[in-house]
Amino acid sequence: MTDQPITLPDDFFFGAAMSGPQTEGMWQAHGKLENLWDLWSNRDLRAFHNRVGSYAGNDMGTRYAEDFRILADLGLSSCRTSIQWSRLMDADGRLNPAGAAFYHDLFAAAREADIEVFVNLCHFDMPSYLFRRGGWESREVVEAYATYARTAFAEFGQEIVHWFTFNEPIVEPEQRYEHGGWYPFHHDFAQARRVQYGISLAHALAVDAFRELQAAGAMRPDARIGLINCFTPPYTRDDPSEADLEAVRMVDGLHNRWWLDLVTKGTLPADVIETLAERGVTLPVRAGDEAILSRGVVDWLGFNYYQPARVQAPARGFDEWGNPVFADRYVWPDAVMNQSRGWEIYPRGIYDFAMTMTRDYPELDWFVSENGIGIEEDRAARTADGEVDDLAYRVSFVRNHLRWVARAIDEGARCRGYHYWGVIDCWSWVNAYKNRYGFVEVDLMHGYDRRLKASAAWLRQVATTHVVA
Ligand code: BGP
Numbered sequence: 001m002t003d004q005p006i007t008l009p010d011d012f013f014f015g016a017a018m019s020g021p022q023t024e025g026m027w028q029a030h031g032k033l034e035n036l037w038d039l040w041s042n043r044d045l046r047a048f049h050n051r052v053g054s055y056a057g058n059d060m061g062t063r064y065a066e067d068f069r070i071l072a073d074l075g076l077s078s079c080r081t082s083i084q085w086s087r088l089m090d091a092d093g094r095l096n097p098a099g100a101a102f103y104h105d106l107f108a109a110a111r112e113a114d115i116e117v118f119v120n121l122c123h124f125d126m127p128s129y130l131f132r133r134g135g136w137e138s139r140e141v142v143e144a145y146a147t148y149a150r151t152a153f154a155e156f157g158q159e160i161v162h163w164f165t166f167n168e169p170i171v172e173p174e175q176r177y178e179h180g181g182w183y184p185f186h187h188d189f190a191q192a193r194r195v196q197y198g199i200s201l202a203h204a205l206a207v208d209a210f211r212e213l214q215a216a217g218a219m220r221p222d223a224r225i226g227l228i229n230c231f232t233p234p235y236t237r238d239d240p241s242e243a244d245l246e247a248v249r250m251v252d253g254l255h256n257r258w259w260l261d262l263v264t265k266g267t268l269p270a271d272v273i274e275t276l277a278e279r280g281v282t283l284p285v286r287a288g289d290e291a292i293l294s295r296g297v298v299d300w301l302g303f304n305y306y307q308p309a310r311v312q313a314p315a316r317g318f319d320e321w322g323n324p325v326f327a328d329r330y331v332w333p334d335a336v337m338n339q340s341r342g343w344e345i346y347p348r349g350i351y352d353f354a355m356t357m358t359r360d361y362p363e364l365d366w367f368v369s370e371n372g373i374g375i376e377e378d379r380a381a382r383t384a385d386g387e388v389d390d391l392a393y394r395v396s397f398v399r400n401h402l403r404w405v406a407r408a409i410d411e412g413a414r415c416r417g418y419h420y421w422g423v424i425d426c427w428s429w430v431n432a433y434k435n436r437y438g439f440v441e442v443d444l445m446h447g448y449d450r451r452l453k454a455s456a457a458w459l460r461q462v463a464t465t466h467v468v469a
Pocket of ligand 1: 019022167168230304341370374421427428429431435
C-alpha cells in the first residue's frame, strides 16, 4: 500500500455515525419508554464502566444544533443517527407526539446546518415491554416493529431520504442470546438463530412498508432504504485444512452472507440453513415467510468495519452449554491490536470484503457506515493548545482504512462514502466512556462541553479536499 496521498472521488461523501441511545440522553423525557439499556442500567449499574449507564448519552438531546454545526465545520455533509423506538412510540404501539416533535426539531436543525441525516430505526434498543413479550422470537413483536417502522416512514417521509431498518442485526442475537455478554446474558445458540430469523422478518416487513408508503406518495420519491451490518471479512490460517475452511464458511454464512443474501435476493443462504439443521438447529419457519423475506431487497447497504474474523476448525463439537460449535478463534501471530478495545486493527480487511461484495453482489451500492478507533488513554496527552493529542493513532487509523477504500473503488467497488463512528465522543454501551472515539472531545466534568482534538484539522482537510495525505 502506497504512502503517497490518494484522492477519493468528488461525489464520495464524508460523515459521522452515531445512534440515539448513545447520544441523546434524556432517557425519561418526552414520555420515552424504558428500553433494554435502561432496564439493564436500572437493575445493575455496576455492569457499566464507572457505573455510567444508559442515562448518559453525550447530551446531544439538548445540543443537537451545536453538534450539527460542529460536523458541518469539519467539512462533513451527512450523519447517521437512529430514532429510538422507545421515544417515538407509546406503550400502545402508537405515535408519541412529544417524541415525534423532538425528532422533527432535530432533523430541522440538521437541515439548518446543511447536514443530511441518515435515519436508522433500530440500534440494539428494543422497548423493554416488548422484550418481556418475547422479543424477536415473538411474531407480535416483529409486527410491532413493522408498525413502528411504518409510523416513522409516514411521520418523517417528506424529510428524510436515507433510511435503514437495523444497525448490526447480527450483534443482537450474538451478544444477548449466544455469547451472554449483554442482558439477558443467554448462552443459547438455537435461540440466537431464532432471534436472527425474527429480525430478518422484521427487516423485510419494514422494507415492504417503505415501498408501499413511497408508492402511495407518503414519502419522498428519492427516498432509499438499506440495512447496516458489521461485516467481518473471514480469514483462517495460511495452510487451512478442510475443517478450517468449513469453519470459515459457517462464520461467513451466519455473519455476512445471511444479510447479504437477504438484502440482495430476498432469501437466506440455503447451505447455512442446511448445516444448522444437520446440527439440530431449526428456524421457526411458518407458511408465508418466504414471501415476506423476498420483500427484504434494499437499495443499498452500510458496511460497519472494525475488525476481521480469524477462525479455525473447532476443537470440540459442543460447548459447555450444549451448543453446537462451528468455529474457534484463530490467533494470528501478526495481529496488531487496539488494546483498549481488544479488537484487531487490519485496514486491508475493508478492501478484501469490498472486493468480495464486488464479485458476489456486483449490483450493490454501499458505504462505510462505521469505522473508528476508541482509545482508553485518549485524554491523557494534550497539545500546547490544550487539545487532546490523538494524532498518532486516530489519523493513522483512518488514513490507512481510507487508502484501502480508495484502492477498492479503483478496482470497481461501489463504495459511495465513509462515516466515522463517534466523530463526537459518545457513550459506548458497557464500556460507557472508557474508550474515546471522537475527533471532538466531550468533557464530562464540564457539562458535556465539546472541544476539538488535534486530529480534527486533519479530518477537515480530508473531508473538504478528498485528498488523504
Ligand atoms: C458498533 C456499534 C456502535 C458502536 C461501535 C463501537 O458495533 O454499532 O454502536 O458502539 O461498535 O463499539 P464500542 O462502543 O462498544 O467500543
